[in-house]
Amino acid sequence: MERSDEIFAVLLEEIVALGHPRALVTRVDFETSEITPIASLNYPKNGVQRYRSSLFAVETPQVRILHSQEPEFVPGRGKKTSGIYYYPLIYRNRTACWEAERARGRKCVAVENFHSKLRLQLQDQVCGICEMRAYAAMVITEVAPGTTPTEIAELRALIELANRYLSRLFKVEHYHNRMVDMETIITQMQTVMESMTDPVILTDPQHRVITQNKAAERYFRLPEDVSEGRVRAVELNNLLFSAALSSMAVSGNDSSRDMTLVDAIEGDEVLFEAVSAPSFAPDGRRTGMVSVLRDVTDLRRADEELRANYDKLRQAEEVVRQDRDRLNLVIENVGDPIVVCDRDAKLALLDPRAQELLGTEKTRTAIHIRNQAILDAYITQFTYSFSDRESSPLQLVNPDTGLEVEYDARSGKIYDERGLVAYTVTVLRDLTAVRRLEQMKLERRMLEMEKFASAGRLAGTIAHEVNNPMEAIKNCIFLLTDQIKPEAAPVYDILKAETERVARIVRQMLGLYRSTAQVGNFDVNSVVEDTLLLFTRQLDRAGVRVEKELNVLPQALGSADQIRQVLSNLVVNAKDSMGPGGLLRLRTRLVRRVTSRDMIRILVADSGSGISEHVLRTMFEPFMTTKGERGTGLGLWIVKGIIENHGGKLRVRSRLGKGTVFAIELPAVQ
Amino acid sequence: MKSKPHILVVDDEPNVLVTYRLILQQQGYEVSAAISSEEAREALSKNTIDLLLCDLSLEKQENGFDVIDFARQKDPNMPTVLLTGYATQEANDHAAEMGIPVLFKPIDIRELLETISGLLRENYEQHEATG
Numbered sequence: 001m002e003r004s005d006e007i008f009a010v011l012l013e014e015i016v017a018l019g020h021p022r023a024l025v026t027r028v029d030f031e032t033s034e035i036t037p038i039a040s041l042n043y044p045k046n047g048v049q050r051y052r053s054s055l056f057a058v059e060t061p062q063v064r065i066l067h068s069q070e071p072e073f074v075p076g077r078g079k080k081t082s083g084i085y086y087y088p089l090i091y092r093n094r095t096a097c098w099e100a101e102r103a104r105g106r107k108c109v110a111v112e113n114f115h116s117k118l119r120l121q122l123q124d125q126v127c128g129i130c131e132m133r134a135y136a137a138m139v140i141t142e143v144a145p146g147t148t149p150t151e152i153a154e155l156r157a158l159i160e161l162a163n164r165y166l167s168r169l170f171k172v173e174h175y176h177n178r179m180v181d182m183e184t185i186i187t188q189m190q191t192v193m194e195s196m197t198d199p200v201i202l203t204d205p206q207h208r209v210i211t212q213n214k215a216a217e218r219y220f221r222l223p224e225d226v227s228e229g230r231v232r233a234v235e236l237n238n239l240l241f242s243a244a245l246s247s248m249a250v251s252g253n254d255s256s257r258d259m260t261l262v263d264a265i266e267g268d269e270v271l272f273e274a275v276s277a278p279s280f281a282p283d284g285r286r287t288g289m290v291s292v293l294r295d296v297t298d299l300r301r302a303d304e305e306l307r308a309n310y311d312k313l314r315q316a317e318e319v320v321r322q323d324r325d326r327l328n329l330v331i332e333n334v335g336d337p338i339v340v341c342d343r344d345a346k347l348a349l350l351d352p353r354a355q356e357l358l359g360t361e362k363t364r365t366a367i368h369i370r371n372q373a374i375l376d377a378y379i380t381q382f383t384y385s386f387s388d389r390e391s392s393p394l395q396l397v398n399p400d401t402g403l404e405v406e407y408d409a410r411s412g413k414i415y416d417e418r419g420l421v422a423y424t425v426t427v428l429r430d431l432t433a434v435r436r437l438e439q440m441k442l443e444r445r446m447l448e449m450e451k452f453a454s455a456g457r458l459a460g461t462i463a464h465e466v467n468n469p470m471e472a473i474k475n476c477i478f479l480l481t482d483q484i485k486p487e488a489a490p491v492y493d494i495l496k497a498e499t500e501r502v503a504r505i506v507r508q509m510l511g512l513y514r515s516t517a518q519v520g521n522f523d524v525n526s527v528v529e530d531t532l533l534l535f536t537r538q539l540d541r542a543g544v545r546v547e548k549e550l551n552v553l554p555q556a557l558g559s560a561d562q563i564r565q566v567l568s569n570l571v572v573n574a575k576d577s578m579g580p581g582g583l584l585r586l587r588t589r590l591v592r593r594v595t596s597r598d599m600i601r602i603l604v605a606d607s608g609s610g611i612s613e614h615v616l617r618t619m620f621e622p623f624m625t626t627k628g629e630r631g632t633g634l635g636l637w638i639v640k641g642i643i644e645n646h647g648g649k650l651r652v653r654s655r656l657g658k659g660t661v662f663a664i665e666l667p668a669v670q
Numbered sequence: 671m672k673s674k675p676h677i678l679v680v681d682d683e684p685n686v687l688v689t690y691r692l693i694l695q696q697q698g699y700e701v702s703a704a705i706s707s708e709e710a711r712e713a714l715s716k717n718t719i720d721l722l723l724c725d726l727s728l729e730k731q732e733n734g735f736d737v738i739d740f741a742r743q744k745d746p747n748m749p750t751v752l753l754t755g756y757a758t759q760e761a762n763d764h765a766a767e768m769g770i771p772v773l774f775k776p777i778d779i780r781e782l783l784e785t786i787s788g789l790l791r792e793n794y795e796q797h798e799a800t801g
Contacts (some may be wrong), residue, residue: 467755467775468683475689478779479696503776510755510774 004135004169008039011139011162016041018155020144021080024048025089026062028055028136030125035062038137051140061086062138071156073143081142085152087159090125091134093167097127097174109134110167132174135166199272199293202279205286207242207249216293219261219270233262241274245289248276258296271297337407337428343421345380354428357396367399375409375426382411383424389413394428406431455621463509470506474499508634521669522560524600525550528586531567535575543580551589555669556600558646563666566642569635570604570662577608577660590668599648599665610656619652674700675720675790680710680737681753682728690723697783707732707740714741719748721790726754726761735764742768747796749789753777 008025015023022042026035033055037048057063065072065086075083093110109127113134125134139159143152190211193200199216203209212220219237222230244257256275263270276291331338337354341347350358358375359368374394382390391410398405407428416422477496484492528550532539539546556563574584587603611619615626620640625633643650647667654660677699681687687703694701702717704710707728713719714737722741726734734752741748752765755775765772771785 464755468686471755471775471777472683472685472689474776475686475693475779479689479692506776507774 004166004173005038007162007166007169008137009041011159012039012041014158014162015139015141015155018151018158020147020155021142023139023141024051026051026053026138026140028066028138030133030136035066035138062140066136066138071159073152078142080145082145082147083143085141085143085155087139087141087156089135089137089139089159089163089166091136091167091170092163093171097132097171110171132171135170196292198295201241201291201293202288203242203245203291204288207245207289210288218263218265219293222264229267230264233264233267237261237264241291244274245276245291248274249278249289261293269297270295271300334427336430339375339379339426339428341379341383341424341426343383343423345376345383345424348423356399357428359399365399367397367402371396371399378409379411379424379426382426383413383421393431396428408434459509463506466502467506467510470499470502474503505634508638519557519559521555521557522563524553524556524563524588524602524666527560527563528567528588528602531564531571532586534568535571539571539575539584542575542578542582544575544578544582544584547583547585549585549587549589551587553588553590553600553668554598556666557669558666559642562642562646566639566664567602567604569639573635574604574606574608574660577610578606583607591665597670598668600668602664602666603661604664605659605661607659610658611652611654611660612656616652616654674698676700676702676717677721677723677786678702678704678710678713678717678719678741679723680704680707680728680734681725682706683725686725693779694723694786699786707737710737711740714744719745720793721786722748722750723786724750724752726752735761738768738770747793749793751782751785751789 012023012025022040024037024040024043027038028035035051035053035055037051040048051062053060053062055063055066058067061072061074061084066088069088069090071085071087073083073085090113091110092113093108094114096108096111109125109132113125125136126132127134139162141155143155190213193211193213196213197215199213199219201209201212201216201220209220220234220241222234240259240261244259248255248257255277256273258271258273260269260271262268272293273296274291274293276289279287279290281287331349331351334351335353337357338349338351339347339354339358340349347358357368358372359365374396378392378394389410389412391408394407394409395404396407397403408431409426409428411424411426413421414423414425477492477499480492528548532546532548571584575582578584583606585603585605587601587605589601591599591601593599619636621637640650643664643666649663649665651663652660653663677694679687679690679694679701680703681690682705684705687705691701691703702713702719704713710724714722719741722738724734724737728734728737734754738748738750738752741750750768750770752770752772753775754761754772762772771789773782773785
């Protein structure tokens with residue numbers, strides 16, 4: 001009230017200027033009901049103290065006149081004064097305050113005071129609308145002697161004028177104070193806003209930003225050093241945000257939205273949950289929205305991670321389950337007994353076959369117990385040994401037959417993450433069964449060889465029987481030379497050619513079984529050279545290149561002629577499988593064997609068309625040919641026969657379109 | 671030296687025997703033919719034979735070597751060719767020991783004729799040398 005109080009000093013001076021000796025102003029404090037002098041002129045230092053009073057002292061003229069609200073002249077006696085003029089200053093105004101004006105129909109205290117004809121209720125001097133505390137003061141003037149009623153009226157007019165100014169001033173001051181208060185509140189609110197780490201934004205009904213805190217500026221205000229990317233980011237953020245606001249405003253009940261904004265400084269994408277609430281004016285108008293954005297990136301990420309981890313866990317669980325099922329399946333189908341023991345060599349898992357050997361608690365017999373004792377001893381020894389793997393023969397007894405069975409026990413260790421033995425796995429291979437299988441394989445092989453030999457013998461017999469009649473036919477053809485009429489010549493030629501072909505077949509078939517050729521020691525390398533020399537022209541014509549790598553060899557034992565026949569056959573086959581540009585490679589080397597005789601290996605490799613799997617299976621059988629009319633179908637059959645007669649081996653590897661390799665092994669002379 | 675060399679052909683297959691005879695006659699030789707070892711011995715006894723062409727397999731009891739042995743008793747240097755469709759290792763070795771060339775059926779006629787003429791020339795030259 002200090003500012004409005006300044007008017008009292010002016011008023012008092014004006015009163016004294018009218019000729020009155022002195023005057024003072026007292027004011028009512030509504031809270032304490034005290035009446036205190038607040039300004040005075042021409043009074044001695046303590047001269048105003050007798051006007052100190054209280055609202056309850058109604059017998060004093062001052063309080064009585066305050067309550068009556070009517071100025072009054074109280075005559076008195078004195079040298080300098082004719083009496084005292086009391087004028088109550090009450091806050092009153094013809095027009096309502098702004099707030100009251102906005103809240104139409106409600107009355108401001110100033111207006112009420114102005115219109116009131118009743119005795120003023122001093123305790124109620126608070127405006128119901130703007131909450132302004134009205135003032136009540138008293139101007140007390142010691143009137144100069146000889147003052148006329150006109151002069152009194154003049155005084156009254158002066159004070160009335162002052163009161164009008166005062167009430168206006170008071171109102172202004174009130175609003176000023178209100179403004180200061182509001183500024184304080186705004187500052188406080190801003191402090192609250194700024195102290196929030198989440199972006200807070202106030203928007204108007206058109207979703208324009210009224211104010212925002214620093215956290216929000218990061219996303220919605222262009223930074224100083226604008227780069228284009230940031231400008232776009234901020235624009236996009238604003239767009240997204242106002243879109244979210246619009247949609248929330250339209251849907252009404254939905255007050256939260258998720259949106260992804262880009263941090264204009266860091267450039268990171270941040271997921272926000274925007275919670276907005278409309279703000280209202282006192283009259284109920286909507287003034288905009290208050291939005292708080294909560295950074296839920298971490299929350300969502302954590303949520304997603306949690307979900308992902310859960311899924312991973314589920315998957316891992318599934319994998320483990322599948323693994324376990326698969327392992328069980330393997331164990332059940334391995335066919336050999338499997339025994340899994342823990343780190344203390346105690347049984348952890350048995351497959352059905354192992355169970356047959358060791359029995360179950362219900363079915364255990366002496367044989368089972370004996371088997372288990374043998375196995376326990378072995379596994380215990382292995383578990384505490386330093387080796388990772390071990391194998392050992394074990395003599396167990398088949399509980400069904402009572403017969404001893406020789407097993408090959410193979411064991412391995414499974415370690416836990418600390419490197420300690422977690423489990424041992426032991427697989428028991430029934431060696432008797434393995435040996436039986438090997439025996440069967442050998443028998444099958446011998447059977448095949450027998451088949452091959454008997455086929456050869458049959459072929460030999462047939463050839464022999466065919467041989468003599470053919471000899472006669474051949475001789476007849478020879479005798480008829482030069483005696484054929486020219487028109488019969490083509491028929492004669494066919495007869496001659498076909499007979500030659502039969503002769504060739506017979507010769508080859510017999511060739512395998514008449515071991516007439518010289519048997520002895522011979523040099524494989526020179527046989528290879530001879531063969532190549534024989535085919536040099538043919539290979540040249542076919543455009544086939546030859547590469548040979550002949551290493552130093554010991555002598556071979558056998559028939560050089562037959563081996564030459566073998567190589568010729570293979571070289572011709574190789575040549576036939578290749579076009580121009582083909583490569584024929586011949587390589588010889590010694591393969592040293594520790595346990596058996598050293599072998600001489602001859603490789604005949606071509607870069608030809610290769611041999612299909614189907615043909616590979618049957619190509620060593622007689623009368624199999626892929627060459628049609630040109631072939632006898634006996635070449636490879638004879639090759640195989642010769643090599644086997646030599647105690648050698650013949651193997652073939654082939655890839656379609658890549659080529660074929662024949663590998664011959666012949667025993668070397670020690 | 672007679673004008674025509676006399677060749678004895680021994681083979682138990684009549685048609686083979688006939689055709690050999692015809693071929694050899696065509697080549698200008700004098701030819702006797704025997705279908706069995708018995709006939710062969712008879713022919714060897716009666717005639718002067720310059721060359722023996724003998725099949726290995728004859729009747730069941732005897733084979734070509736019997737005929738050859740008989741001929742060699744008469745003339746240890748009798749030029750001989752052994753014909754065979756199916757020779758065992760022993761037969762082969764035996765022929766080699768005796769210095770007798772072996773021809774395998776089916777026989778290449780040109781090779782047969784070359785072998786015969788070769789042997790005859792060799793034998794003739796030896797006779798000339800020894801006198």
